[in-house]
Amino acid sequence: MLKDPNTRPKSVNHSRIHNFGAGPAVLPLSVVEEVQAALPNLHGSGFGLCEISHRSPTFQAVVDSAMERIRRVLSVPEDYTILFLQGGASLQFYMSALNLLAPGETADFLVTGGWSQKALKEAKRIGGAAAQWDDSENGFRSVPNDGDYTIRENAVYMHYTSNNTLMGTQFHHLPDSSGKPLILDASSDIAGVQLDVSAHDLIYAGAQKNLGPSGVTLVILSPWALARAQVNSNLNEIPTMLDYSVHASKGSLFNTPNTFGIFVLDCVFKWLEENGGLEGSIARNRAKSALLYGEIDRTNFWVPHANNESRSVMNVTWRCANEALESVFLTESAAAGLGGLKGHRSVGGIRASMYNGCPIESVEALVEFMHGFEARHS
Numbered sequence: 001m002l003k004d005p006n007t008r009p010k011s012v013n014h015s016r017i018h019n020f021g022a023g024p025a026v027l028p029l030s031v032v033e034e035v036q037a038a039l040p041n042l043h044g045s046g047f048g049l050c051e052i053s054h055r056s057p058t059f060q061a062v063v064d065s066a067m068e069r070i071r072r073v074l075s076v077p078e079d080y081t082i083l084f085l086q087g088g089a090s091l092q093f094y095m096s097a098l099n100l101l102a103p104g105e106t107a108d109f110l111v112t113g114g115w116s117q118k119a120l121k122e123a124k125r126i127g128g129a130a131a132q133w134d135d136s137e138n139g140f141r142s143v144p145n146d147g148d149y150t151i152r153e154n155a156v157y158m159h160y161t162s163n164n165t166l167m168g169t170q171f172h173h174l175p176d177s178s179g180k181p182l183i184l185d186a187s188s189d190i191a192g193v194q195l196d197v198s199a200h201d202l203i204y205a206g207a208q209k210n211l212g213p214s215g216v217t218l219v220i221l222s223p224w225a226l227a228r229a230q231v232n233s234n235l236n237e238i239p240t241m242l243d244y245s246v247h248a249s250k251g252s253l254f255n256t257p258n259t260f261g262i263f264v265l266d267c268v269f270k271w272l273e274e275n276g277g278l279e280g281s282i283a284r285n286r287a288k289s290a291l292l293y294g295e296i297d298r299t300n301f302w303v304p305h306a307n308n309e310s311r312s313v314m315n316v317t318w319r320c321a322n323e324a325l326e327s328v329f330l331t332e333s334a335a336a337g338l339g340g341l342k343g344h345r346s347v348g349g350i351r352a353s354m355y356n357g358c359p360i361e362s363v364e365a366l367v368e369f370m371h372g373f374e375a376r377h378s
Contacts, residue, residue: 158175160184
């Protein structure tokens with residue numbers, strides 16, 4: 001006899017650390033509990049979440065629900081196409097250029113960190129891609145203002161990365177593309193900051209930071225981008241699995257997708273809708289970052305990395321003025337139940353990633369620990 005799918009799951013171990021990891025990142029506890037309940041029996045189907053056929057009506061309902069919630073929360077235009085793919089943003093670095101650039105064409109990039117560097121590198125495999133702004137010599141401490149760069153007349157599109165997870169910088173404005181189509185890697189701030197989807201022609205985001213678990217990638221295509229993909233499918237002899245138009249024609253079900261990841265993504269967008277939608281998410285993220293930056297700026301014991309005007313609300317990066325204390329900080333913070341604070345291996349220092357699922361209570365706990373750490377080591 002099937003159990004009622006609405007029955008509350010047995011108690012989850014709530015002894016969870018304060019997770020500041022950069023991804024896969026913390027999920028709202030209510031989402032974790034909802035996923036737990038679906039594991040043995042998805043929506044009363046009798047099939048477990050990890051056992052359900054992607055061709056079944058039950059799972060099609062999950063896909064439809066996720067797409068509808070994304071349209072509502074992010075205000076995605078009706079004529080834009082939503083895809084659930086795999087391979088993360090790293091595959092999209094190449095796949096976006098492969099679908100959007102015809103032989104001999106070129107694109108322009110704003111290079112604001114390691115991920116946009118990688119996107120540019122992959123695009124160069126397809127066409128004449130070039131950086132029109134690159135802050136690497138300054139340690140990626142800022143993002144450009146309009147007027148700091150010039151987009152070439154022959155560029156097909158401009159690509160940028162809205163948030164730099166490694167260095168803790170972020171665009172707080174829509175960058176000027178001189179009328180060219182805008183391509184955006186929004187992996188680390190999607191659904192957490194203001195985003196005008198209609199101003200972009202392609203948006204992609206790995207889910208594992210703000211939207212769900214690793215393994216599913218959200219891609220949003222404008223009619224222009226989908227049309228380019230359809231034309232270039234033949235010109236570039238695009239492999240079937242890398243062809244946007246193929247996945248669009250099959251509703252993201254050309255092959256077996258990440259069924260688990262899509263379900264969790266739907267749960268996350270449900271949670272967002274129930275907690276104030278995009279505006280609620282923006283307000284929470286601003287409050288969290290203001291709290292942490294307030295502590296960093298309170299004293300010269302801490303040294304922030306990003307320039308003030310480019311500071312990220314998602315990834316806060318800083319160092320101890322006495323860098324020898326950083327290993328002590330990481331050891332003591334881990335013992336205090338604060339996890340994932342070690343800076344990226346290419347940067348060092350300390351990093352707190354405060355994505356959508358990170359509760360403000362975790363940031364309050366971190367700030368309290370920082371107060372105590374300074375007192376003990378000053």
